[in-house]
Amino acid sequence: MSLVIVGSVAYDALQTPHGKVDRILGGACTYSALSASYFTPVSIVGVVGEDFAESDVDMLTSHGIDVEGLERVPGKTFFWSGVYSDDMNDRTTLVTELNVFASFDPKLPASYRTKPYLFLGNIQPTLQKAVKEQMNGVKLVGGDTMNYWIVDHRDALLETIKEWDFLLINDSEARQLSGKANLKHAAATILDFGPRTVIIKRGEYGALLFWRTNGGIRWVAAPGYLLDEVFDPTGAGDCFAGGFMGYLASRGIDLATAEAEPKELLRAVIYGSVMGSFCCETFGPERFRTLTRAQVDARFQEFQAATAF
């Protein structure tokens, strides 16, 4: 079933121990959409400037991504530049030029408004809320956030996520949002804020998913995929989101009834990990130029063999 993804579309300059690239397609919306496109039809909402290359539009449309909601306005595209530490566990931002993204005010094309699945990438919580309000009868909505919104826009964030089916967050953000160090307690507190499900990403260590049932909080866990080499981790978390949400949409899953289907939730988490792992294999989103669904499913099966007992 169709999935709408809202978020940043950008150009990045990246430097990892394996090399550097001065200008490559980036942004959370871009990564999530490319990843989700392996599972389900995707429509994106974003904004770019006059410098946005036609070849990058082609990269998206060649994956069947609907770009009607990709607005092009006067000015330059969001630009980010960062450098990774030797072990790639830390990165330092060198440049953030918001450019046209600074006044991003997402408006959904009429054709998007009745689509059943919505993923809200990491943008200002009030904008995330406004996007959801433009949708009619959305079946499943979830999103991402970051430390800046947690600390400086906490009330708006809580007002926004309380209506979500899932919140996707990393472990340090989960601790920050909940004020709890233990991840099980952090998840319980976040579920009390309203989202039906919380997925806590733990980088190379995989992810946890929590939800509430009549019998208490339940959880599933997936280890991270073991890559031979992490070339560039940029976008891995966004690709996780795309794989997770894309799989749910492809199966028509409604989290309101997910209690009966923990295996499906875990499969969605595993597909998230699989897509995040492919993303790390080359600079930026380059891996998606050649990646096939058969390769995705082969890695999913490798995961299954490595975790089934």
Place this chain on the structure above:
Amino acid sequence: MSLVIVGSVAYDALQTPHGKVDRILGGACTYSALSASYFTPVSIVGVVGEDFAESDVDMLTSHGIDVEGLERVPGKTFFWSGVYSDDMNDRTTLVTELNVFASFDPKLPASYRTKPYLFLGNIQPTLQKAVKEQMNGVKLVGGDTMNYWIVDHRDALLETIKEWDFLLINDSEARQLSGKANLKHAAATILDFGPRTVIIKRGEYGALLFWRTNGGIRWVAAPGYLLDEVFDPTGAGDCFAGGFMGYLASRGIDLATAEAEPKELLRAVIYGSVMGSFCCETFGPERFRTLTRAQVDARFQEFQAATAF
């Protein structure tokens, strides 16, 4: 099938954010043996001093542990004291008094020498090797080590582990021993040293197990169990070893043929995680006073539900 465990038996003084205890039964052999006793008959080899309490011998024998190889000699029992950081991810050693453990020269009782399973706790590699040489026709042998032996006794360690069916090691030690940062590469290098299997423990993030097949290196992964509260992590790694080895022994598994049974290897890893998690619930080995096999199996099943897809 019977399992022989060799290693330290000690008294510990512990301080965690939840409280402190001045003198409690400890030592790697103690924790591993208590943990393994839930799965298979266990015989221990260790040394204690005149101060070793009869009630602590009773703690072991009440779990059916054969203490014929627990030597009592003049002097005091090994004593260790440590304090944990607020998040319990770090601990500082305050006191290490080797006492009678300084001259530990493990001698196996005649009745131990034909037993089929042997676990060599973290002691000097040459002693580990000498113990194995006292065994006749051992079916499966594995062991633990630590940074001190890796750095200062590297040649002896390599000479010892090359004959093992498995090496159990944590992630930082695996990187130190192999000189490789990537855990998949680290595992490949360690397998080249000779052990048939390597298990890399990742603390709260679970564990990975690697082995070589004709088709290349295979791996299985298990996430860590999510505890409501970590009260005292002392001994968790040793309890992991006991659960892992105890399960293998209970099933009569021979790692020489394990290629056909990755699910059994993963079950052993999961039982290791389960036993490590129980260990963290109270000070020292106190949890084993009340723990039942039914509770162990219930937690194993919770793990299965949380990871099966």
